[in-house]
Amino acid sequence: MKARFSMKFYYGWVITFALAVTETISWGIIFYAFTVFITPMEADLGWGRTEMTGAFSLFMIVSGLMAYPVGSWIDRHGGRWLMTGGSALASLLIIAWSQVTDLGVFYLIWVGLGVCAAATLYEPAFAVVTTWFVRRRSAALTVITFAAGLASTIFLPLSDALLHAHGWRNAVLILGMVLAITTILPHALILRRRPSDMGLLPDGEPFIPDAPPVILSGTTVREALSSRAFWVLTIAFGLSALAAQAIRIHIIPYLMESGIDASTAALASGAIGLMQVAGRAVFAPLDSKFSGRVMVAWVLGLQAASMLLLALGASPLILLLFIVVFGTSYGAKTLARASVVGKEFGASHYGRISSVMSVFLTLGWTLGPVGAGYLYDLRGNYDLVVWAIIIISLGSVGVMALIRTPKRQPIALDLLPSGESS
Numbered sequence: 001m002k003a004r005f006s007m008k009f010y011y012g013w014v015i016t017f018a019l020a021v022t023e024t025i026s027w028g029i030i031f032y033a034f035t036v037f038i039t040p041m042e043a044d045l046g047w048g049r050t051e052m053t054g055a056f057s058l059f060m061i062v063s064g065l066m067a068y069p070v071g072s073w074i075d076r077h078g079g080r081w082l083m084t085g086g087s088a089l090a091s092l093l094i095i096a097w098s099q100v101t102d103l104g105v106f107y108l109i110w111v112g113l114g115v116c117a118a119a120t121l122y123e124p125a126f127a128v129v130t131t132w133f134v135r136r137r138s139a140a141l142t143v144i145t146f147a148a149g150l151a152s153t154i155f156l157p158l159s160d161a162l163l164h165a166h167g168w169r170n171a172v173l174i175l176g177m178v179l180a181i182t183t184i185l186p187h188a189l190i191l192r193r194r195p196s197d198m199g200l201l202p203d204g205e206p207f208i209p210d211a212p213p214v215i216l217s218g219t220t221v222r223e224a225l226s227s228r229a230f231w232v233l234t235i236a237f238g239l240s241a242l243a244a245q246a247i248r249i250h251i252i253p254y255l256m257e258s259g260i261d262a263s264t265a266a267l268a269s270g271a272i273g274l275m276q277v278a279g280r281a282v283f284a285p286l287d288s289k290f291s292g293r294v295m296v297a298w299v300l301g302l303q304a305a306s307m308l309l310l311a312l313g314a315s316p317l318i319l320l321l322f323i324v325v326f327g328t329s330y331g332a333k334t335l336a337r338a339s340v341v342g343k344e345f346g347a348s349h350y351g352r353i354s355s356v357m358s359v360f361l362t363l364g365w366t367l368g369p370v371g372a373g374y375l376y377d378l379r380g381n382y383d384l385v386v387w388a389i390i391i392i393s394l395g396s397v398g399v400m401a402l403i404r405t406p407k408r409q410p411i412a413l414d415l416l417p418s419g420e421s422s
């Protein structure tokens with residue numbers, strides 16, 4: 001009876017759909033809502049734009065630095081209590097944000113939120129899913145990222161509506177309470193460490209009594225860091241993150257400088273978010289048919305193509321093409337990285353391996369917008385910025401050519417007799 005039930009309704013999907021909800025809310029409140037409250041906080045507290053955005057930059061740096069400790073914890077203990085604690089602390093910190101009057105305290109709050117982001121956003125969620133799925137991993141990751149891709153679409157207007165209805169302090173307070181109510185209990189009650197804890201097999205395969213246990217295997221952290229594949233992928237994704245984040249943050253002022261009105265530029269920026277979701281929907285079925293390396297090369301190639309479009313000007317047709325191509329590649333890239341790390345290195349040390357890569361990506365996310373701003377100030381226009389991101393994007397594709405084809409593919413699952421280890 002237990003075997004038949006596992007085949008019909010696999011608990012991994014319960015975890016996946018729970019994470020789809022909590023990731024959407026966590027991204028929306030912890031990450032995206034900040035931008036809505038910059039202007040009203042400046043007016044109320046008298047802080048400058050640099051001081052305000054400095055807190056968010058610090059948040060990004062701390063989140064990147066915490067990636068490895070978080071990944072190590074998940075590999076050893078699973079994500080259940082880490083994500084529960086991260087959600088609880090994030091809720092308290094956002095509530096504290098609603099009462100802040102001192103800039104130093106504000107910075108401390110965002111340092112804490114950086115820790116919480118590392119413990120609750122994509123990296124730990126992907127690590128959990130990687131443990132529960134092998135063949136259906138891409139589908140499960142797509143469910144989560146498809147939903148979370150709508151976080152900005154949902155929470156930017158929601159935060160703005162709360163701001164206008166209740167003022168910035170009460171709006172932030174409400175968001176903190178929403179985060180607590182909707183994420184803490186799902187993480188505590190639904191998440192589990194691995195399928196075997198519930199007598200299940202990954203992907204919901206039929207349970208066979210007295211069969212040898214399934215032990216997750218894969219590349220160790222040391223082996224991964226010693227491999228060419230890891231560093232090629234890390235450099236490729238890092239360059240891609242540098243270029244993509246630079247244009248993602250500067251897209252509205254770039255379009256306005258190109259003669260597009262502010263409302264159309266804002267609409268174009270929002271449309272990129274919708275295309276991210278479409279890109280993830282397209283990626284999932286293709287990922288099961290092609291190798292992870294091929295998919296990464298195609299995704300990075302699409303991003304480079306979108307950057308080349310910017311050099312052609314900002315006519316309505318070019319802008320539309322850019323939104324479609326860039327948004328699709330930007331969204332698919334999130335899935336491509338999670339998928340290729342699982343395919344290349346297995347599941348047993350996924351959290352730590354992925355987190356090391358994440359540290360380098362965080363550098364790209366942090367430096368990209370600042371570097372683009374510096375080049376803009378240097379020349380007084382975005383011409384140099386556009387050509388810089390084109391070159392960097394093409395470089396990310398070129399780096400992939402350095403990866404070697406392995407003699408054999410890593411094995412994500414081994415059936416080992418009880419008492420043996422991989």
